[in-house]
Amino acid sequence: MTATLDIDLVRTFHAVARIGKFNAAAQLLHKSPAAVSVHIQRLEAVAGGRLFNRDNQAVSLTTLGKRLLLATTELLRTHDRVLADLQGTRLAGRITLGVPDEYADHVIRDILPTFASAWPNVVLELKTAPSYALRDLVQRDKLQAAVVTQPKGEPDAQAQVLVSTTPVWVGPAQTAIASMEPLPLAVHAAQCPYRQAMIESLRQRGRKTRIVLESPSNQAVKACVEAGLAISLIDRARVTPSMRILDDLPAIADHEVVFVRSQASYADEAVDLLGRALQQHFRL
Incomplete structure (x- = not known):
């Protein structure tokens, strides 16, 4: 019998690939972790090989997994668009x-x-x-x-989790700025969760700081870092070639993007x- 791609399996695969963790993907999809694992196993049987490299912390795509992700992204969008057209214009x-x-x-x-x-x-x-x-x-x-x-795990039963994020400290690619005293910071607007995490973690470490830039604009914060004027905290996925990750500063807990x-x-x-x-x- 000719093999077919089950759209539900593809959707589960995309969720795991996007989030990088089986348990978090299961929460997003409102499925049990066991059901997510079964979906991936069934899709691997169709694809003819492993789709993920797995360890205790996270998963990453294999070469086959990367090919499948690229090949099915538009398929998933087209499926949802056609279904929406049929159900509710x-x-x-x-x-x-x-x-x-x-x-x-x-x-x-x-x-x-x-x-x-x-x-x-x-x-x-x-x-x-x-x-x-x-x-x-x-x-x-x-x-x-x-x-x-x-912050991840914040009690909000009605929020829909879109993706988990890993904040990382970043500085300019060519300047050793993290050893400066006081430490120059580019911070987001007051009440931003990343700003609060930055200030509190450095205070606990006993680091003296000075604010070079305070802005509600993420682009302004990134520009300040890339120009070598300050360090900041951004999503790992948004680190640019003009930045480098600073591993010697306090680790910041994962956050979530929610609807x-x-x-x-x-x-x-x-x-x-x-x-x-x-x-x-x-x-x-």
């Missing part, structure tokens, strides 16, 4: 969505066009701001939904579908 409404600027490019370019094509009668209105400001707007019903960053929504939006089918689209396609 009559859906209409308006969604106000907040996104931090560090994730805005990905959301705007890679996720929202497909969503807008599938649901042409749903009007999208976007706002960019730091996570803490977006969360406040959602809680006050000024936004229907938002993508925000928070949160206002109480009033829980009866809104369009917001349900947007949350599902973000959960399926969000990546770092």
